[in-house]
Amino acid sequence: EIVLTQSPGTLSLSPGERATLSCRASQSVSSSYLAWYQQKPGQAPRLLIYGASSRATGIPDRFSGSGSGTDFTLTISRLEPEDFAVYYCQVYGSAQYTFGQGTKLEIK
Amino acid sequence: QVTLRETGPALVKPTQTLTLTCTFSGFSLSTSGMCVSWIRQPPGKALEWLARIDWDNDKYYSTSLKTRLTISKDTSKNQVVLTMTNMDPVDTATYYCARIGHNYGHWDYWGRGTPVTVSS
Numbered sequence: 001e002i003v004l005t006q007s008p009g010t011l012s013l014s015p016g017e018r019a020t021l022s023c024r025a026s027q028s029v030s031s032s033y034l035a036w037y038q039q040k041p042g043q044a045p046r047l048l049i050y051g052a053s054s055r056a057t058g059i060p061d062r063f064s065g066s067g068s069g070t071d072f073t074l075t076i077s078r079l080e081p082e083d084f085a086v087y088y089c090q091v092y093g094s095a096q097y098t099f100g101q102g103t104k105l106e107i108k
Numbered sequence: 109q110v111t112l113r114e115t116g117p118a119l120v121k122p123t124q125t126l127t128l129t130c131t132f133s134g135f136s137l138s139t140s141g142m143c144v145s146w147i148r149q150p151p152g153k154a155l156e157w158l159a160r161i162d163w164d165n166d167k168y169y170s171t172s173l174k175t176r177l178t179i180s181k182d183t184s185k186n187q188v189v190l191t192m193t194n195m196d197p198v199d200t201a202t203y204y205c206a207r208i209g210h211n212y213g214h215w216d217y218w219g220r221g222t223p224v225t226v227s228s
Contacts (some may be wrong), residue, residue, distance in 0.1 A: 001171065033213030037155075043224055044218040045155065057216075084142070088155055092147060092213040095168045097157035 002026055004089055004100035007077045010107040019076040021103045023089030030067045033092035036065055039102075040085045048087075049074060081107075110134035112144075112205050112219035119180075119225050120195050126224060130188040130205030134217075137163055137183050143208035144188045145215060146179065148201040160208070171182055195226045 003026040013019055021069035023034075031052035047056040049065035052072055061076040076083055084107050089100040116128035124183045128146070135142055146158040150163045159179040160168045168178050188205060206215035 032211075035214035044206075044221055045215075046218075047214060047216050050214040050216075071159075090155075090214065096171060097147075097160075099155040099157070101154045 001096065002029060002091055002093055002098045004016060004087055004091060004098055006008055006087075006100035007104075008102045008103060008105045009101070010106060012106050013079055014108045015079050016044040017079050019074075019079055019083070019105055021076075021087055021105070022068065023072040023074070023100050025070045025072075025091060029091045029093055031068050031072075034065075034067070034072050035090045037088045037090065038085050040081075076105075079105075110207060111208075112207060113117045114203060114205050114222040116203070116217045116222055116224065117147075118223060121228050122196055124195050126190075126192045126195050126199070128190045128192075128203055128205075128222065128224075130190070130219060132186050132188070132205070132207065132217065132219075135207065135209070137181055137186070137188070138163075139163055143212065144181070145164060145206050145208060146188075147188045147206060148199075149221075150198075150201040151202070153201075156198040158192075158203075159190060164213060197226045200224065200226045221228040 004025045007022045034052040036049040039045045053065045064075045080096050085100045088102050112132040142163045145160040149155050161179045169185040176193045181188045202221040204221040
């Protein structure tokens with residue numbers, strides 16, 4: 001079973017700053033099946049990035065994803081007030097889906 | 109416009125069976141490549157995938173929960189049903205259904221979720 005470890009657990013930044021969120025897999029995964037979601041309180045997750053680096057429909061270009069193998073990164077180039085939320089990475093493999101434990105992005 | 113909506117009981121007792129229904133619109137689960145999954149989230153915790161059903165009726169379950177889960181679909185009603193047996197307080201969570209559209213790796217549309225509490 002693939003385990004995803006996200007770091008940091010909490011990231012405190014100010015609007016306008018750059019955010020870098022990490023997701024590490026316990027074994028090599030296919031980049032085609034690595035996704036990132038944003039979740040705000042009381043809401044369902046929202047797909048941001050799929051295939052490790054492709055933005056979902058309607059996602060601003062300040063969000064970008066990169067990585068391969070076991071190490072993946074979500075970058076938010078310039079934080080807007082609405083970007084403060086919890087972010088999850090997720091992978092599909094061997095007919096199973098796994099989520100990371102999440103990174104909370106909070107306003108500093 | 110793709111929408112999904114989860115319905116089911118808000119409260120179940122320990123040992124009971126939970127039945128949840130996902131009613132969707134904007135796509136057909138008879139279209140090649142379409143799939144619907146159930147995912148849950150305990151309060152304050154991370155997301156956990158439960159099950160998936162495909163357009164061709166193939167079914168997949170979380171390894172850790174597969175003995176307790178059954179997923180089915182009614183294509184004519186645009187519904188997917190999940191049953192979970194032997195409910196326990198640790199199963200208290202918000203349960204979401206979500207669509208996979210062509211790429212098996214991620215869900216592009218989600219329902220708003222339905223909270224379920226397991227308590228006597």
